[in-house]
Amino acid sequence: MKKIILETMQSVAEMTECELISDLNEETVLLESGLDSLGYAILVSRLEEELGYDPFSIMDEPVYPRTLAEFVNIYEKYAPVK
């Protein structure tokens, strides 16, 4: 999951001409990762295409992830059971 998210982040960064910070890690604050909020919104839509779900639209209690680790956890938690 983390790999897919990181690859998609990279692709969105290239598309929006943003530069991701070099030491992207689990504790990176999302809004400081190099993607702006539009880029982050695009990331969620691109991941929805890729993975088939948008956890933010299906969660009962809204959660606003601060770090990359929190973001990845949300995608893992809401992944459809296969």
Add this chain to the structure above:
Amino acid sequence: MSTLDAELSRLSQDTSCLATGSDHVTVGELRVRAASIRKQMPMVCGLSIALCGLSPASLIETLVAFDGFASQIFLLPARIDHDTQQKLIESAQSAYALKESEGLAPTKVEASCSDLHDSPTRWILATSGTTGVPKLISHTLTSLTRTMKRDTRRGSTYTWGLMYDPCRFAGLQVVLQALIGGSCLALPLSVSFEEQVDTLLEQKVNALSATPSLWRKLLMDGRVLGLPIKQITLGGETVDQPLLDGLHKRFPEARIVHIYASTEAGAAFAVQDGRAGFPSAWLGGISAPVPLRVGCDGQLLIKPAEMPAGDEILSRLDVDGFLDTQDLVRLDGDRVHFLGRVSGAINVGGNKVHPEEVENVIREISNVFDVRVFAKSNSIMGQLVAAEVVADAGVDTKLLRQQIQQHCRSKLEPWQCPALVMLVNDLQETAAGKRKRMS
């Protein structure tokens, strides 16, 4: 007929009304500064003036100075290119233009003097019309402030933050509510998000108006969670239930209001029951804040007590005087929910995008046979721009995607560029033969 200065004269003169960094301006000081502007610019008396790119603090001083003094004040929004700016100044018939860097200068428009004893100063705001060219809407201080709270005892306990361009309708609402309600308004030094949040924290802002997208960003950032927020206002985009719930959970003490307003219709109504949409009972007139109806094409019609003037408004009125808001609504049991614009305009975090404009840019690329641009729902920004492209046969699709992105980035604002590009064999049309605009 009240003026902004007269409104301020009712307030305690030594309360702080503007805060920028460590600089606090009292109501009395603001009025003195405004009087000095009138003294420096007597030629503006009875004439029409355009305010271009002023800092929020200068803009507010100038508004206090010129309401009731100039015949018309045109608030030119930020981020408008020079040519459009000139066209708008001519179209608003502004005889003078006031710029932060260059000061006051006459324009090419011939000055015609108005007698202010008969009519109040007109406040001209620009809205983006269906073709992307801004349209001018004429308000007065009364039409802009009709729904505002005037309880200064309560107002004086608020410090408002400014997250919007004060020359746009939503930002001007925050400015006027703070001034008229006797609150303090915290002005950020720049429009960067970081600087805005720093200002909110530094001034201990407890009342804040922002778009749903911006609220989500503030919650993600997390720093505002430490603020003693008492008043949350949402507007500019459709509000969803998860966000209302999320805000209520994080700020249980706050009064949460979502406002239905537009430059054209003014602040039409506010919803305070914590639920998305508005009560269906309002359509039948029960407890309705303003008369509301649904038009034959599913669009919301409203009849505000104070209607702004102008050709754009006249063209949208029906025989009963209801204004077509061009917002599509759907009745869901006891609630009415918003679906989007009749024109298919896309709302990306409060920024309006006209699909036709993006389609025209994409059509400029060779190997693009046809294109449909539409709104794709997004849980972070409300909506994003999506494009379905029919390519000429045998084209390298990877290369074409890159070309589309590059070309759009060079011609359009970031939020107008398609976030998703899908290559398809043909495009869907509605039964009426129109392009489908909803995802």
